[in-house]
Amino acid sequence: MTFETIDIGAAAPGLSPHQDRATVLNEVHARPFRPIETPARLIHFAFQSTSAERDAEVTVLSEFSAENGGSGVPCDARHHRLSLGDVQLRWERHSEFSSYCWYKKCPNDEELNMDAAQIAPEMYSLVQPGPHLVSIDLRIVDAASAPDLEAMFAKESLCVMTAEGGAATVATDFKADPQGFVKIVIVNSGVPPMRVGALAQRLLELETYRVLALLCLPEAHRLEPTVREIERSLVEATQQMTQTESLEDNEGLLDKLVILAARLEAGAARSLYRFGASRAYQNIVHGRIAAIGFEAVADRETFQAFLSRRMAPALQTCFSLEERQINLSRKLARATQLLRAKVDVAMERQNRDILQTMNERAQLQLRLQQTVEGLSIAAVSYYVVGLLGYFLKGLAHREPRLDAELAVALAAPVIVIFIALLVRHKTKHTAGGAVQSTRR
Incomplete structure (x- = not known):
């Protein structure tokens, strides 16, 4: 059978609940303590699992439950209980692991001292949901049947304390035995079943989370x-x-x-x-x-x-x-x-x-340009004056009063100045066009 969930609709008729209200309210009831009668054995396993492994785990567990007369396990279930004769299985899903706890009443010493694997043989036939992390063998005995703790546990790591106001003695050495189980013993001296169940669950969680913490x-x-x-x-x-x-x-x-x-x-x-x-x-x-x-x-x-x-x-x-x-x-x-x-x-x-080098090159180019401009003015002026001289000499043959050499001498400065102004004007016009093109 599975745990009972809270009926949110009945609790608040006519109201629209928050989408996570049921999850929040049910969380505090997800892992209630169960009464455990003395003497008893609890065999607890924990397996680390991923999302893909969890889907397969639910399928396997649901089939196993149906084969043994139990109900199916919903895909989003986080806990499930199943009765297998005198053994009770409790399955729980946590954030990164799943736990299987097998509970068996042990009215006689033979059952109390039997191997853990004999109490939960089905655990070894189920498909393992992920890497195995925890195996715990928790024994709950009365004071008359209390074992010799010195012989049962390693002396160098044996821890013994009392709980429930001294009515329960808890002992363990946190050490795995040859079968891989960490043994814990509770010696009950009058603790009621519900309190024993609470103590047992907390001890199982203590050892489970201790192992997980050390991962x-x-x-x-x-x-x-x-x-x-x-x-x-x-x-x-x-x-x-x-x-x-x-x-x-x-x-x-x-x-x-x-x-x-x-x-x-x-x-x-x-x-x-x-x-x-x-x-x-x-x-x-x-x-x-x-x-x-x-x-x-x-x-x-x-x-x-x-x-x-x-x-x-x-x-x-x-x-x-x-x-x-x-x-x-x-x-x-x-x-x-x-x-x-x-x-x-x-x-x-x-x-x-680089900018300094470019500046030096620009200055050099400017000097070279000025030199070229000067040579250009001189060359163009020389050719213009030469052409003018040829023209005036030819004209002097028709006009004997015209002094061609004097006219050339007077026109030469004017021509040089005109050519210089024309070259400067063309240079400025070309430079201005280049700057506008760069800006564009």
Whole structure:
């Protein structure tokens, strides 16, 4: 059977509800505690899953439920319960993982001490929804049947505390046994079934989220060599910045910094979700410990002390790497800005030199143009005066009183001045047209 949902229409007749109202109201009822009678065993599994794997998981689970007399599982379901004789299966879907919890009452010692795989054999026949993360074997026993904790758990990591005002004793070593299960024992000394159910669920969540929180550690180990290499390359690049002078060398160094920044951002993008999720899971672990309300047992290590000593350094390694990524990104950005400023200054200097060279060439062209103009005036004037001289000499044969040489001498200055004014006028007209064409 599946969990009952809230009838929003009956709660507010005639009103138009928010599209997410039902989701928000049902969320606080999504994972209610179930009463658990003592003695009992809970075998809990958690699998990481993607969206594609989840669709296949729902299909497989729905078929499995139908084959065993249960109802189908809707595609958007987040939880489902199924009765398999004396074993109860509880399936839940979370943000990035799915959990399967098999609950069995154990009225005798034989069932209480049987292998975990025998309690949930169907788990091994179902299609695995994703990579396996968590296996927990939670035993709930009364005080008369309490096992020898020293023999059951590793002494070096055994944690023992009390809960429910001292009426329940909880023990574990957070260590996987040869079958891969982390064992947890609750010794019940009068805690009612509903409170036992709440305690058991919080312990299962505590161990599940502890494992999920530490998923960032392998990711940090994979990223750390790359971050260290980028840090070393940045130091080398900043040292080269003080030695490079040419624009080509600075541009090559700028390309190197851009590549380093791209590599860093790619790694940070890959680890962003994992580090953020681990921080959230760490907060959930602390919240579950606070909700259980553990009390210390004399001469026994507490859950808080164990997790603080073993889990906190691993998470701090991940979070420190995240800080290194952030700081390194800032340093790369500053180095890139400094180098860009250096490249810009070099380009401005280069542009200034080019403009200065162009100015010198323009002045040289102006002098050359003036020289050409002078030669042009002299040449044209010489030819005009020569032509005028030929004309006047020929005219002097008909008019003996005309002095051709004197007339040429008097006309020569006038011709030179006229030719000079004409050339200057043409030069200014041509230059003005070129300027207008450039503006257009």
